[in-house]
Amino acid sequence: MAVKMNCLLYLSFSILIAISFVLLLTHYKRSKNKSKRKLPPGHMGLPWIGETVDFCKAQRKNKLYEEFIKTRIQKHGQTFKTRLMGCPTVVVNGADANKFFLSNEFKLVVSSWPSSSVQLMGEHSIMEKQGGAHRCLRGIIATSLNSAGLEGLVPKICKTIEIHLENYWSGGDKIISFYSLTKVLTFTIVLECFFGIEVKSEMFETFERVLEGVFAVPVNFPGSKFSRAKSARKEIENMLVDIIRTKRKEIEENEKEKEGEEGTLLSRLIAALIRGEISEVEVVDNVVLLVFAAHDTTSFAISMTFKMLAHHPDCYSTLLKEHNEIMSSKRREETLTFEDMKKLTYTWQVTRESMRIFPPIFGSFRKAIKDIEYDGYTIPKGWKVLWTSYGTHYSGEYFEDPLNFNPSRFEETIQPYSYVAFGGGPRVCAGYQLAKLNILIFVHYVVTKYDWSLVCPDEPIIIDPLPFPSQGMPIRISPK
DSSP: OHHHHHHHHHHHHHHHHHHOOOOOOOHHHHHHHHHHOOOBBBBBTTTTBBTTTHHHHHTTTTTIIIIIHHHHHHHOOOOOOOOTTTEEEEESSSSHHHHHHHHHHHEEEEOOOOOOHHHHHOOOEEEOTOOOHEEEEEHHHHHSHHHEEEHHHHHHHHHHHHHHHHHHHHHEEEEEEEHHHHHHHHHIIIIIIIIIIOOOOOOOHHHHHHTTTTTTTTOOTTSSSSHHHHHHHHHHHHHHHHHHHHHHHHHHHGGGGGGTOOOOOOHHHHHHTTTTTSOOOHHHHHHHHHHHHHHHHHHHHHEEEEEEEEHHHHHHHHHHHHHHHHHHHOOOOOOOOOOHHHOOOHHHHHHHHHHHHHHHSOEEEEESOOOEEETTEETTTTTTTEEETTHHTTTTTTTSSTTSOOOOGGOOOOTTTTTTTTTOOSSOOOTTTHHHHHHHHHHHHHHHHHHEEEEETTTEESSSSEEEEOOOOOEEEEEE
């Protein structure tokens, strides 16, 4: 019996030694492989802070490409490492980089937003969803922006713009703040036309208070930007919960609306809520996110389109001819149609070129969910990856004479992932078609009804937290 026990102990000890040896060998191989990893070149800067100060200074002046990205590309190449906001980060540039990282969302990388953005936009919004949950929400949004949905949006947007112009632009010759008023307009369009929510007094100002804290330090200290933004977010949440519950009751009493057949995105979201596909908090968070995503960037794109038209009168003449041709085919009180939008090809070229030079979003961060081999380097799991629109928009490799305004370049096919004003891959902007309608219709009304000119032609663009004309882009207008 004793001999048997000794044999068992010896066997157990031998197995333990073998396992320990295998573990040590595995650890050695991993350490050896890790030591062989070739990280991208670059400078990590100070501990934790890294190069954040230089990055933020350049970004605020709207010189992120010239003063931060370009200088490092020249020194290190298209792929380089840095440290931003406490995180080791690899900045990638070029169409191949955009395609690789944007198309591999959920596989190699996931969207990575600052904590303040997540808390204010919503932990249950589409920007934080992955896999099936992301596809579900995106499908609901896409249904509201199919051909039938877009066709139904055109007359609504036209009516909203007519009311806006009557309220803010009428009264003869005067100077108005173009960008500021356009923000009010796009805010109204997304809430009333897209969601079917009536805009009430102070709603715009409340949403703006939330935006101020989106990239602020997430410290909820009384009086701080983030604290004010959190309070405003709570006001919006309370308001939306009341609207959602009232609308849910209406839909539950109307069999037709249960399937979201009314057409507004809010009805479709609530129909999904009733079916148990999403929760009430998901409805709230996605309304908040989409209001910001759809109105702020669109108003900047509109403003830059008019800025470029003012600086290029030959382009403006060509664009105006396109709109006058549509006007000449209509009766006096006849409104625009979805078919008319398809005819505004040059107007859309002007808009795309304006967004190429002045992208509403400079890029975005991703987080590596596994070690990634790219461009001959290893990007370790957990590191951030930053792709930027500047990496292609301002490159002569993709756009000849890239700093020159030339809408006709979009007459030709553009290399995939070189023009990324709306992102790309699974997270490509869901509201792309809504933004396009907003811009085309608004341009039509302004150029056919008003003469206008910039008051400050050289007004600088700054970023805080998104780009905007520093003086609100004042313009002088007079009715035609």
